[in-house]
Amino acid sequence: MKIIVDGMGGDEAPLHIVDGAVLAAKEFQDKNEPHQIVITGPKEKILGRIHHCHGDALLGKYLEIVHTDEWIEMHESPVSALTKKTKSSMHLGMEMVKRGEADAFVSMGNTGAVMAVALMRLGRIEGVARPTIGAFFPSMNGRTLILDIGTNVDCKPNHLLQFALMGSVYVHAMYNIENPKVGLLSIGEEENKGDDLTVKSNELFREKKLFDFAGNVEGRDILNGTADVVICDGFVGNVVLKFGESVAGFLKSRFRSVAQKSFKNKLMMLLAKPALMGVFKDMDYQEYGGVPLLGVNGVVIIGHGSSSPKALNKAIHVAKEMVEKKINEVIREKIILS
Amino acid sequence: MKIIVDGMGGDEAPLHIVDGAVLAAKEFQDKNEPHQIVITGPKEKILGRIHHCHGDALLGKYLEIVHTDEWIEMHESPVSALTKKTKSSMHLGMEMVKRGEADAFVSMGNTGAVMAVALMRLGRIEGVARPTIGAFFPSMNGRTLILDIGTNVDCKPNHLLQFALMGSVYVHAMYNIENPKVGLLSIGEEENKGDDLTVKSNELFREKKLFDFAGNVEGRDILNGTADVVICDGFVGNVVLKFGESVAGFLKSRFRSVAQKSFKNKLMMLLAKPALMGVFKDMDYQEYGGVPLLGVNGVVIIGHGSSSPKALNKAIHVAKEMVEKKINEVIREKIILS
Numbered sequence: 001m002k003i004i005v006d007g008m009g010g011d012e013a014p015l016h017i018v019d020g021a022v023l024a025a026k027e028f029q030d031k032n033e034p035h036q037i038v039i040t041g042p043k044e045k046i047l048g049r050i051h052h053c054h055g056d057a058l059l060g061k062y063l064e065i066v067h068t069d070e071w072i073e074m075h076e077s078p079v080s081a082l083t084k085k086t087k088s089s090m091h092l093g094m095e096m097v098k099r100g101e102a103d104a105f106v107s108m109g110n111t112g113a114v115m116a117v118a119l120m121r122l123g124r125i126e127g128v129a130r131p132t133i134g135a136f137f138p139s140m141n142g143r144t145l146i147l148d149i150g151t152n153v154d155c156k157p158n159h160l161l162q163f164a165l166m167g168s169v170y171v172h173a174m175y176n177i178e179n180p181k182v183g184l185l186s187i188g189e190e191e192n193k194g195d196d197l198t199v200k201s202n203e204l205f206r207e208k209k210l211f212d213f214a215g216n217v218e219g220r221d222i223l224n225g226t227a228d229v230v231i232c233d234g235f236v237g238n239v240v241l242k243f244g245e246s247v248a249g250f251l252k253s254r255f256r257s258v259a260q261k262s263f264k265n266k267l268m269m270l271l272a273k274p275a276l277m278g279v280f281k282d283m284d285y286q287e288y289g290g291v292p293l294l295g296v297n298g299v300v301i302i303g304h305g306s307s308s309p310k311a312l313n314k315a316i317h318v319a320k321e322m323v324e325k326k327i328n329e330v331i332r333e334k335i336i337l338s
Numbered sequence: 339m340k341i342i343v344d345g346m347g348g349d350e351a352p353l354h355i356v357d358g359a360v361l362a363a364k365e366f367q368d369k370n371e372p373h374q375i376v377i378t379g380p381k382e383k384i385l386g387r388i389h390h391c392h393g394d395a396l397l398g399k400y401l402e403i404v405h406t407d408e409w410i411e412m413h414e415s416p417v418s419a420l421t422k423k424t425k426s427s428m429h430l431g432m433e434m435v436k437r438g439e440a441d442a443f444v445s446m447g448n449t450g451a452v453m454a455v456a457l458m459r460l461g462r463i464e465g466v467a468r469p470t471i472g473a474f475f476p477s478m479n480g481r482t483l484i485l486d487i488g489t490n491v492d493c494k495p496n497h498l499l500q501f502a503l504m505g506s507v508y509v510h511a512m513y514n515i516e517n518p519k520v521g522l523l524s525i526g527e528e529e530n531k532g533d534d535l536t537v538k539s540n541e542l543f544r545e546k547k548l549f550d551f552a553g554n555v556e557g558r559d560i561l562n563g564t565a566d567v568v569i570c571d572g573f574v575g576n577v578v579l580k581f582g583e584s585v586a587g588f589l590k591s592r593f594r595s596v597a598q599k600s601f602k603n604k605l606m607m608l609l610a611k612p613a614l615m616g617v618f619k620d621m622d623y624q625e626y627g628g629v630p631l632l633g634v635n636g637v638v639i640i641g642h643g644s645s646s647p648k649a650l651n652k653a654i655h656v657a658k659e660m661v662e663k664k665i666n667e668v669i670r671e672k673i674i675l676s
Contacts, residue, residue, distance in 0.1 A: 139588075140591060153525070153534075185577060187488050187573055187580075194491065195492050195573045196492050218576075218577070218580045219576065219578060219580030219582075219584065220584035222581055222584070223587075223588040224584060233533070235525055235532065235533045236574050238525040239525065239557040242558040243557035243558065243560055244581070246561045249561075250561040255617060258617055259613070271609050274603075275593075275607055275610070278596045278603075279592045279596055
């Protein structure tokens, strides 16, 4: 299998990115697995970083570079990405997936640009109205996948239905959950509670019976783990995601201020620090490596711009598994039948 | 001043409710302030609880009871509350405010019913399209008031504009903030980011210049304290509120599981417990006592069904301050001028 890594996607790319790619390639070598990582981006820079990571010996077999001098900045507009940067590390990688020269594409870059370039180069899976991006939240039962988290706003019930179907297929295949429970995010459990979109979507979900619909769930159910997949409009999903991401930082600052109140508090906090760090690690979204662009006609994984090498390595493995499990083929079949 | 307390509003009412009312009445007595708490509900039950709280001596001057055998259950529908329970502790209390026999009404009961009964008995402040309920979140700077948190879904830009105006007046008066910053909750800071409602609302907020508009804010800005007041549709607000309320419970369970991993962890957690509790206390919404029904033609404060006596006492003080500062009069003037 050949997996492309966007060498210039990420807050400090190619730093961390190349490091993660080298980590994954070493693992393939160690396990004698016939897979290859292809990094797209400026050859000299990337070679320098590979050398720094002691990965030179991997080149040629487990690691390769496809050179380009262009890349899309983290805050560049999708329009600019599409029109002005057609030879970017992102475009080149997607193009290789499109031509069948590679099996998957992984980027820690500009999410809007990744989606825009994927839509232009790879297109949508037949029948999918709007591809979607989700995020994993930690939960009492392990994790909750929330879809959509900002790619799609002002959705229609049919969009939410497709998000639910794709999310259910993904979680079933990747986490071996027989019948993933799908919840519809609303402001009350009763089917008539919510805004116009959720009331209509609840009706459609019940009528279509395409997945194990657990009915409406509320904000608290995300961390409680009431459902494996939680569906919402991208506006709501994005607000909750960003709120959730800010919780750890907020708590750390509160812990610091409690610690400063007295010497006794300071001592207690110092003693408890390793355990506290364990809790915060559980809340670290990077642990999930990355999430797929569901509904795009090709395997594309996107992760945080601030991803660590470990997170990138994890994202590469997520991409590999998604290819192996033929998730897009299953989605295609299910969407046609819906 | 006469403040009505809904004796049967609350998860375990009249427990905690009467206790909190006695607490407040004792404070009025201690400070020799000429205020009175009136508890509406079944006289025998309430008298029994007052006796239990050693509050008998307050009766007649600082504490009074208005008897009724009817009350609205915590999960009763607003329709049933309006049509079948017209002599409930809630109706009676609001009626007294309406007739000018009391200055404010406080309930820890069924939020939907409180809003419905308030709208029926007290009506809206002239010009207000939709009254709103908010909630306080802790923030790096103290607190953030979010409006709306579930009373109003499928809002129009003009509704959000009025929420913002009323929230700004409330925070200004209650927290002595000269020009409260108002943020519009969206999924990007740029004014063209968001869904249809927020893009149009951003334009309206800028055009009307009725308050200090800080532009769009994101989910993370709620805890970061970027704005004093954050405005959103009630659907989004409710999801974020319930998600936020679930964070402390989720963390406590994580702390327990980290503690169970080893004896060393357990010891660390035990040592740190008092400091951890300090942090969680900061996140306790009860600390704010209650929130007003903004836009209703009378002072009505609503709080959590699980409120402690301390929280009820706080809510009574919030009601008192809202009357003293003539907040509804200021809202009326500003709405007319808008």
